[in-house]
Amino acid sequence: MDEPDRLSTRFEEHRTHLRAVAYRMLGSLSEAEDAVQDAWLRASRADTSEVVNLAGWLTTVVGRVCLNVLRSREQRREDPLDVHMPEPIISREDGVDPEHEALLADSVGLAMLMVLETLSPAERLAFVLHDMFAVPFEEIAPMIEKSPAATRQLASRARRRMQDQAPAPDPDLARQRKAVDAFFAAARKGDFDALVNVLHPEVVLRSDGGVARTRHTVTLRGAQVVASQALTFSRLAPFARPALINGVAGVVVIAKDRPLSIMAFTVTDGQVVSIEVLADPARLQDLDLPVLDAPTPDPTDAPTTDPTAN
Structure with a gap:
């Protein structure tokens, strides 16, 4: 050779x-x-x-x-955006693709x-x-x-x-998922107090809606503020499919086989300390979404907005 x-x-x-x-x-x-x-x-x-x-x-x-x-x-x-979401690595909840394992070592989540x-x-x-x-x-x-x-x-x-x-996420994926499930259950029921309880008092929500939708590109801070926002998208909860987003618990919100948003949750000590949301339609179309392989609800009133839309 x-x-x-x-x-x-x-x-x-x-x-x-x-x-x-x-x-x-x-x-x-x-x-x-x-x-x-x-x-x-x-x-x-x-x-x-x-x-x-x-x-x-x-x-x-x-x-x-x-x-x-x-x-x-x-x-x-x-561009004037304060929030720019890096490209997420999305996996089915049953495990990260071996090709991506090295990329996600050392808990390289979206928050980091x-x-x-x-x-x-x-x-x-x-x-x-x-x-x-x-x-x-x-x-x-x-x-x-x-x-x-x-x-x-x-x-x-x-x-x-x-x-x-960028606090380190809980290493136990089951505990992460429990907190994420509690978040969506509270949002679905409109239970403000339950939402506040699952959120860390200083939780941060960052949403990247893209250059064309700057009003959806926001940073929210504090459990009360984030809980109030979560109540406004409770109707999206049925369309949230569990997924691993950069190796941590998250969801892909899909309706009529069209991704509306990706949400990654950093959970520490049983509470959500940060939520990262990608809701840029142009970027969502270009992502590889393995969760699309599963069946999806397809009602006629499927939502058309992202989780940070009012």
Whole structure:
């Protein structure tokens, strides 16, 4: 086997790991795949004969590619949306697709990805590479033209934000589902007190309705506020199909075989601490929804609005 073929074989051995790095950096499966392909093109043109740790070297190559994407994204961002939902990974409730298991390791839920979206490109790179993939600060620093000490500070700042705004979900999926079921049961009955009880006092609901529906792109905070909003979409409860959204309990709201929204719930100590909602019609049409394989209610009065619509 000649050197190009050997490099290609070894690259394929690390592809899953590299996709996991890129997904955490970019929050998009398609962009993650493009970043990995770009990394391969760069690697194929480089002299890797003296690279001792190919996995580590490729991780930094993918990191550089993703950093460029994030910086380009930041420069061209003109939309006024305060909430942008990363691309969710949706699985049937009976388990995550093996292809996605590596992408979702370390509890990479939508809540975490949404907080990552608020970081600067340099903060995100420092945190993801160091805290999630153990890349030394000395290797990250040249990528962002900072000293190792300054890079450490960026990662520390990002870590504090993650700890404050992206609490870890309960590791027991059954307990997660119990809280989500209680939420929808209370919404269906119009039981405000029961809704408040299942919500953490400082619960956050973030909804991305898309650029064309900016009034549905909102952030709500507090159990009373979120419970009041939940009562307004109680009629959607019968159309909520259980699913795993980035590995945590959630639902896909579907009527007449058309997805209306995706809702991911972060549950901690039996209470819902955050709800992430994707209700952008354009993006929903492009998602792979394995839960569509199951039968769906199809009444003539099927709802046509998303969970944050008034």
